[in-house]
Amino acid sequence: NAGVTQTPKFQVLKTGQSMTLQCAQDMNHEYMSWYRQDPGMGLRLIHYSVGAGITDQGEVPNGYNVSRSTTEDFPLRLLSAAPSQTSVYFCASSRGQAAADTQYFGPGTRLTVL
Amino acid sequence: AQSVTQLDSHVSVSEGTPVLLRCNYSSSYSPSLFWYVQHPNKGLQLLLKYTSAATLVKGINGFEAEFKKSETSFHLTKPSAHMSDAAEYFCVLLKAAGNKLTFGGGTRVLVKP
Numbered sequence: 001n002a003g004v005t006q007t008p009k010f011q012v013l014k015t016g017q018s019m020t021l022q023c024a025q026d027m028n029h030e031y032m033s034w035y036r037q038d039p040g041m042g043l044r045l046i047h048y049s050v051g052a053g054i055t056d057q058g059e060v061p062n063g064y065n066v067s068r069s070t071t072e073d074f075p076l077r078l079l080s081a082a083p084s085q086t087s088v089y090f091c092a093s094s095r096g097q098a099a100a101d102t103q104y105f106g107p108g109t110r111l112t113v114l
Numbered sequence: 115a116q117s118v119t120q121l122d123s124h125v126s127v128s129e130g131t132p133v134l135l136r137c138n139y140s141s142s143y144s145p146s147l148f149w150y151v152q153h154p155n156k157g158l159q160l161l162l163k164y165t166s167a168a169t170l171v172k173g174i175n176g177f178e179a180e181f182k183k184s185e186t187s188f189h190l191t192k193p194s195a196h197m198s199d200a201a202e203y204f205c206v207l208l209k210a211a212g213n214k215l216t217f218g219g220g221t222r223v224l225v226k227p
Contacts, residue, residue, distance in 0.1 A: 004157070035217075040123065042204055042217030043158075050213065058214060090157060099213045100146050100165065105157030 001026050004106035006091050012112045013081040021076040021109050023091030031094040031101065032074040033058070034066065036087040037108075043090065049074055050097040081113045116141045118207040120218035127195045128226045135190040135221045137205030146208035147188045148215075149179055153201045161203070164188060175199070200225045 007022045025032065033048035035058075045058030049068040063085060065077040074093075078085060089109045094101035121136040139145055149161040162173025169181045175198075179190045188205060205218040 031213075040219050042219045044217070045214050048214065059216075092158075097213070099215050100163075100208050102160045102163075103150075103158070103215070105159070107155075107157050 003027065004091055004093055004104050006089075006106035006109050008109060009107070010110050012114065013078075014114055015082060017081050019078050019081065021078075021089055021091075021111070023074045023076065023106060024072050025074075025093040025104070026072065027093065027095070027104070028071060029093035029095050029104070030071070030097045031099065032068065033092050033099075033103075034064070034074070034076045035090045035092065036060065036085075037090060038087050046076065046089075048099070078111075083113045085111065086113045087111060116145075116207055116209050116216060118147075118205050118216060118218040120203075120205050120221050122221050123219065124222050124224065126224040126226065129197055130194050133190075133192040133195045133199065133223065135203050135205075135223070137188045137190065137218060139186050139188060139205075139207050141186075141207065141210075143210050147179075147181065148206040148208070149173065149177070149188075149190050150204045150206055150217075151201050152204065152220075158204065161190070195223075195225050197225050197227065199223060 004025045034046040035043040047066040049055045091106040092103040117140045119138045146165045148163045150158040152158045162171045164181045172178045202220045202222045
């Protein structure tokens with residue numbers, strides 16, 4: 001199994017540009033989530049999904065969209081990038097539908113918005 | 115409000131000495147708590163979790179944590195630090211409503227030879 005994969009590893013955007021961060025898992029996991037990591041703030045939940053066709057907001061959803069058309073993929077879309085979205089983004093998945101299940105994290109995407 | 119606070123942003127230890135990472139939580143219900151570790155330029159990995167069974171929880175790589183309800187704490191310890199323990203550690207609380215995790219700010223551990 002490849003586990004949780006994220007692309008790209010690094011990205012630089014200009015303010016106002018849009019882009020999609022890709023996340024895929026090959027473990028048939030139900031729960032998938034997106035976090036952003038900023039220094040001293042830990043990880044903050046952006047959006048999550050408990051299965052295909054079901055998504056919900058986390059703590060910091062503004063400026064981001066998600067969809068879950070398949071069990072395997074959970075892309076994160078930045079609609080109009082802002083410098084405040086400069087961060088490291090992590091995707092995670094777990095087997096069941098509960099956040100309490102062991103979360104498996106991808107390697108992260110480092111995004112810089114100029 | 116449910117929250118988790120890690121009391122030290124940085125901890126420095128010598129190889130072979132004990133490690134203590136402190137975590138306090140705030141919750142109006144019986145919490146589920148976790149410790150995750152992040153090695154440099156990697157994703158996070160689960161170390162251990164507490165879900166209202168035994169209050170002393172053993173995890174991977176010799177780490178353990180003790181849940182103390184009276185002190186609202188869930189401190190992480192290891193008797194003898196190894197160079198490979200240099201990483202950032204996160205204390206995590208499961209929010210009862212909304213099926214979400216909330217992370218502490220992280221503690222970065224430096225291990226000196």
